[in-house]
Amino acid sequence: MVTLGREASGGRILPMGDRALLLEVGSLDDVLDLRDRLEASRPDGIVDLVPGARTVLVRVDPAVLSLGAAQAWVAGAKTDAASAAAASGPLVELDVVYDGADLAETAVLLGVSADELVRRHAAAEWTVAFTGFAPGFAYLVSHEWTFEVPRLASPRTRVPAGSVGLAGVFSGAYPRETPGGWRLIGTTSTPLWSPDAASPALLPPGARVRFRRAEKASPESGAVAPVETDAARSGIRVIQSGLLATIQDRGREGAASLGVSRSGALDRTALGVANRLVGNRDVAAGVEVTMGGFRAVAERDLWFAVTGAWGPVRLGGHEVDPYTALEWRAGEELHLDWFAHGARAYLAVRGGVDAPVVLGSRATDRLAGIGAAPLAAGSTVAVGDDVAGPIPVAPPAPWGTPHDDELEIELAPGPRADWFAPSALRALFDETWTVSSAADRVGMRLDGTELVRTRDGELPSEGMVPGALQVPPSGRPTILLADGPVTGGYPVIAVATDAALDLLAQARPGTRLRFRHARPPA
Incomplete structure (x- = not known):
């Protein structure tokens, strides 16, 4: 049980649902100090530590650590030598061409020349306070930066990847093309987010950053391109994707501090049942179909099951039962018609969907733009070997039509x-x-x-x-x-x-x- 407003190391512990706590302190400096203290004594069961402007979010796995135990740990966190060492992160230098569309106007707003604004921005040493709305987007702060810059009154619908901007007391660089309301002062060609790397974010919380003035930027901006599925081990060819069909598994935990959400199947229970029906491990990936209208052809003999939302399921033109493991022969068409009840169905194939693994998961994250691209007509879906055992003789659990009224x-x-x-x-x-x-x-x-x-x-x-x-x-x-x-x-x-x-x-x-x-x- 979380006590609202309980004091902890100079701040308040606030409830954030049944699996997280929000620690509120007085300033961004306090946030950075608290994050370092918590990181230094982090016990098993702490999934994520996500700093914000005045808070640190603590996400907990209750199967390992109860929320009450996490609250006691937070309340007793003390500064020690390890946390002091953590406070000084690695130094990253970014080459920047100061050619931003808002540079001149921002300088006027701040009462300095454009050259003076650039000089101060490049002279300051910055620290990654926390990450934000996109993977690898770092909110940078500096004691040497004395300006506070208003955001654009009307945000842009498209900010190019590599754009360097200012907003409030922060500076930052866009790892990929997104909408945004920051004032753009320059461009960097340095890749800021590489999902296949061991450390995908170039600028994790705590890192120190210096901007180096450069003369010319490469047209390559380090944007993250959508990843396609591996056609070499294809098992399914999509004919019609319906409203939306994506590859999903249990999702990726522990990457929120890098700006990456959990993602994964929205109905985890339905995907888990589908996997068990065909003898897969619970963590195997499947296809999440939104509202129906999905058609696909097997390119080799497969076993499959459909769970979740209810609507007519047809195999080779004949209606078949959901929540049942069925053989899908090469050349046959599977049709998940428009759903009458529920919003999302899950198609599991024996062996699981084989898609690239990003940060420990095959899940497609549409907001972050990582994982396999949403399926479309002509997409091929590879089948893996994520098998736990034989196909069970009886269904693992009773099922019924989803209640959606x-x-x-x-x-x-x-x-x-x-x-x-x-x-x-x-x-x-x-x-x-x-x-x-x-x-x-x-x-x-x-x-x-x-x-x-x-x-x-x-x-x-x-x-x-x-x-x-x-x-x-x-x-x-x-x-x-x-x-x-x-x-x-x-x-x-x-x-x-x-x-x-x-x-x-x-x-x-x-x-x-x-x-x-x-x-x-x-």
Whole structure:
């Protein structure tokens, strides 16, 4: 049980659902110090330490370490020699051409010449305070940098990879092309994110950075290209992908401090059942199909199973049962028609889908742009050898049609409930909410009563978890899902429990949600 607002080493321990704590301190310097102290004494069971502007998110594996034990560890963390050594990270030098589109205008805003702005930026030694909305995107701070730069009033829809920018007290460089509202002052050709490398992020938290003024930038910017599946071991050829079909497994834990979300199957239970039906290990990858409309042909004899959302499943033109291991002969077409109930089905083939492993997972992360590209007509899907044993004689568990008219979702406390009026907390649990059409693997926006805030202004960027109910100024909450960002700037009023995430995976536009308080852990 997490005690709201409990003091810990000069800060507060705030609840963040049933598998995380948010540690709030007074300044960014305190964040860096706290992160180093925690890293120096990190016990088994701590999945991630994610620093933010005023917080450190601690994500816990409760099978190894209880949330209460994690809270006791946090409260007792002390500075020692090891943490002091950790505070001085490696030095990385980045060559930068100061040719940014906003350089001249930013200099005018700050009351200096463009040359003076460049000189100060290159003269400062920067430190990676935390990572943000994209893998490898580092928020850099420096005691030698005295400016605070306003973000663009209208963010760009496309910021090229390698762009160096300023926002607030931070500097940073974009590892890949994304939207963004930072003011661009230069370009670096240095690759900032290499998912196949042993250390994929060039700028991890704690690293020191210096910018070196260069004369010319290479046109190659270090963007991360989508990875295609290996056609050499093809087992499936996609004819029609439907609304969205991606390769997913259990996801990648432990990379949030690099800006990488967990990703993986939204309905982990359904994928696990599909894998067991065909004798795979639970960690094997399969195909996640959203809303149906998927067609594929086997290029060799296979065994398969379909679980999760319900709709007609046809093999060779004949309807077959879900939740059953079936033989799929070479040349036969498998058709997952549009789903009548639920939102996501899982196709497992014996041996599992063989796709490139990025940070320990084959999962496709659409927000981060890592993993195999979403499947499309003509895509070939390789089959691996991720087998645990023979195909079981009987199904591993009973199954039924997913309930998607109204779902009851358990909510654990969130860290920013005190930002909201008492009426908002009552409405959250008393009202019925509806999943809007703005729903995907990143998150789902809910329609319902406006949740009234009692505190205005922006929240400094802080760590997020799947299931977090962020509330933007509109007052309508959004539930973050597996591909959601690892940090965010909207207050989190509550967090769906880890067990509830599989239920939310099957919610479709129009599904009604009723929230209830989660039972405290035993």
